[in-house]
Amino acid sequence: MAGLRDVDPRHFAALVAVHEQGTFANAADALGFTQSAISQQIAQLERAAGVTVFDRPKGPRPAELTPAGEALLDFARRTLTRLDEMDERLDLMRRGIAGRLTVGTFQSASAELLPNIIGQMRREVPDVDVRLDETDDLDELVNDVLTDETDLAFTVDLEADARLTIDVLGRDPFVIIAPRGEASGRVTTAAEIDRHPLIGQPDTHTGQRMVDDRLIAAGIRPEFVFRFQNNAAVQSMVRSGLGWAVMPSLAIDAHDPGIVVMQTDPPLPPREIQLIARTGRTLLPAADRFRAVALEAASDLFERRSLNPRARRTSR
Structure with missing residues (x-):
């Protein structure tokens, strides 16, 4: 059995046009079709809906919607409006602005x-x-x-x-941060780092594993005394004098007056x-x-x- 799923949006447009223009001929002119094409579209709509949507009086009198046609007209208008809205939305998406x-x-x-x-x-x-x-x-x-x-x-x-x-x-380079007063310059060595307890993130973090791999490659066997999820907490513990930390450059606040930021010699791989x-x-x-x-x-x-x-x- 046919149903509205078999209806083409053009059939809904023909329904609205015939109602608004009064006759099949005027609807054809408004939509740019022939009168026979509009008649066929309305006939296809009626077959799909299983009801008559227009009474077609003879002579010059306008086509009149049946009760079923009136119900379908409202649905047709809402459907066409939604289609227009989706066309506009897709156009914005195609142009990359929505x-x-x-x-x-x-x-x-x-x-x-x-x-x-x-x-x-x-x-x-x-x-x-x-x-x-x-x-x-x-x-x-x-x-x-x-x-x-x-x-x-x-x-x-x-x-x-x-x-x-x-x-x-x-x-992004890796840097060493130390409490102010515990470092004499802007460069440190692997041996110096190895003499200090370290503060880091949990060893399950992929970021911390990157730090550990670089330290081990540099000959450092890190001893972590505290581990925190948040790097701000790591830096705070360093500021408090509880250890040094190895962190990516983007991860630190180098304007913190309580720390010193150092490079390693040789540098750790970024x-x-x-x-x-x-x-x-x-x-x-x-x-x-x-x-x-x-x-x-x-x-x-x-x-x-x-x-x-x-x-x-x-x-x-």
Whole structure:
């Protein structure tokens, strides 16, 4: 049995036009069809609905809606309005100025990169809704992209993976922070670090594992006396004189008067800050704009830091 699922939107448009124009001939002129085409569209609508929608008097009198036709007219108008609204929405999405993006992130990306990125997106495409999902578990960030839970994600030190498209945003050096008064300069050695207790994050964190791997490669056997989830807490404990910490540059507030920020000699390998998407997945055009803005914001950030090493703030 036929039903309204078999109706073409043009059939609804013909119904509305005949009612508003009064005759099949006038409706045909308004829609740019022949009169016979309009008659066929109304006939197809009536077959699908299983009811007569117009009484067709002979002579010049206008076509009259039946009670079923009146009920269907309201539905037809609402349906055509929804179709027009969806056309407009899809047009905005095609042009990259509407839609929703979900972005995975971690603390220092959220604090250092995202404010400029989100600010620029709001200025350029205010109708794009950017949702953020923050975690310090980098494996979770990758998995969420691969399972389409998020569209894009900031990550660190991923190796080439055919499943992922990876944009490199910049390289973030690891630094040592010590309580003011415990360090004599801006450079320290592995041997000096090895003589101090360390404060870090839980050893289950992928970020902390990166720190541990770099320390071990430098010949340091780290002894952690305290571990905290939040890097601000790590820095606070260092300020209190309870130990030193090894942290990414983006993760510290170098303006803190209670600490000294030091480089290592030789330097610890930097971490690579990345933005990833799943290879082969079609995203909104707004995602391309987000990626472009992220690359620009990261370039700006790392250039400023290279010119002014003390221009660092907030946490990872």
